[in-house]
Amino acid sequence: MEALSRITNEELNQKIQFFVREERRITVEVLRLLREIERRLVYSELGYPSLFAYCTGGLGYSEAAASRRIEAMRAMREVVEIEKKIESGELSLSSVSQARVAIRAHERETKVKVSIEQKKSVMLKLSGLSKRAAEKVLAREVPVTLSARPVPQKQLATGDTRLTLDLTEEEMAVIEDLRRLQRKTQSTKDLMMNLARKEVAKKKRELGEASLVRESKQKVKVIAPLARKVLTPLAEGKASSGKNTRLFSAPVKRFAWRKAHGQCEFVSALGYRCEARNRLEFDHRKPVSHGGESSLQNIRILCREHNIFQAVQRLGAPVMARYLPGLGI
Numbered sequence: 001m002e003a004l005s006r007i008t009n010e011e012l013n014q015k016i017q018f019f020v021r022e023e024r025r026i027t028v029e030v031l032r033l034l035r036e037i038e039r040r041l042v043y044s045e046l047g048y049p050s051l052f053a054y055c056t057g058g059l060g061y062s063e064a065a066a067s068r069r070i071e072a073m074r075a076m077r078e079v080v081e082i083e084k085k086i087e088s089g090e091l092s093l094s095s096v097s098q099a100r101v102a103i104r105a106h107e108r109e110t111k112v113k114v115s116i117e118q119k120k121s122v123m124l125k126l127s128g129l130s131k132r133a134a135e136k137v138l139a140r141e142v143p144v145t146l147s148a149r150p151v152p153q154k155q156l157a158t159g160d161t162r163l164t165l166d167l168t169e170e171e172m173a174v175i176e177d178l179r180r181l182q183r184k185t186q187s188t189k190d191l192m193m194n195l196a197r198k199e200v201a202k203k204k205r206e207l208g209e210a211s212l213v214r215e216s217k218q219k220v221k222v223i224a225p226l227a228r229k230v231l232t233p234l235a236e237g238k239a240s241s242g243k244n245t246r247l248f249s250a251p252v253k254r255f256a257w258r259k260a261h262g263q264c265e266f267v268s269a270l271g272y273r274c275e276a277r278n279r280l281e282f283d284h285r286k287p288v289s290h291g292g293e294s295s296l297q298n299i300r301i302l303c304r305e306h307n308i309f310q311a312v313q314r315l316g317a318p319v320m321a322r323y324l325p326g327l328g329i
């Protein structure tokens, strides 16, 4: 490449115009590739629990850059016109992703699905607009009343504290997952308080603030059922919950959880182990339909994505698409 210091200002301008056009063309190409990678669950095969994890961990994008690309790719899938608009520079990735985020918030708030036609109309209105102008249009077109609506405030008892948390979708998913895994109907507040109390008790024990009597009692409580229910069937080499059941018994699940250290056990062909620690599910290594038992030897922990990926591998994409139309197959 010729030395940039020697070319004229006009040439400099022409050059940058050319490369910016190329940059946009390549961006759209990246979005197309991402769409195909998502459709074929390639990220899952490579050991990533989500397309987002693949974009950050496998492709090196920042979290924000990964989100913008994924949102834009999905917008492109829903509204075909978006592709040309991004390529021509009329629509930026951030406008498109902002629009999708606003539309989702609106859907959550109103519990009404926004049609593809409406989405198209909103997104195309953002053509050629700056970030700020796009925000204004979105506020007008997609009124998200979540923050605007005055929330009736309950009177607090003296000495009480009101705590308000703004959680992202991903953070809220972790809480929902925890609630599901605990299998106890409890409010978010109760869930958080129980966790906090447990953590306080644990820290106190670590710091020697709890009495030794209490600690030894707790140990007995945990070890005794494990020894009785898990270790005995293991020694006898039997399934702990009967041969013909699809369900794993609680001790088998506890054993599997500890063995996997609460992390998805999927390993890609290149030896990369999935790092997912939420949305985890218990899976039969050998499916029940193929004679697999609900035993210690046949249990493993997979994240939701890898459970789906394994099912697609076993049953084939057309079969799974019938059950999971959102899979994009």
Ligand SMILES: [Zn+2]
Pocket: 047, 048, 049, 264, 265, 266, 274, 275, 276, 302, 303, 304, 305, 306
């Ligand atoms: Zn996984």
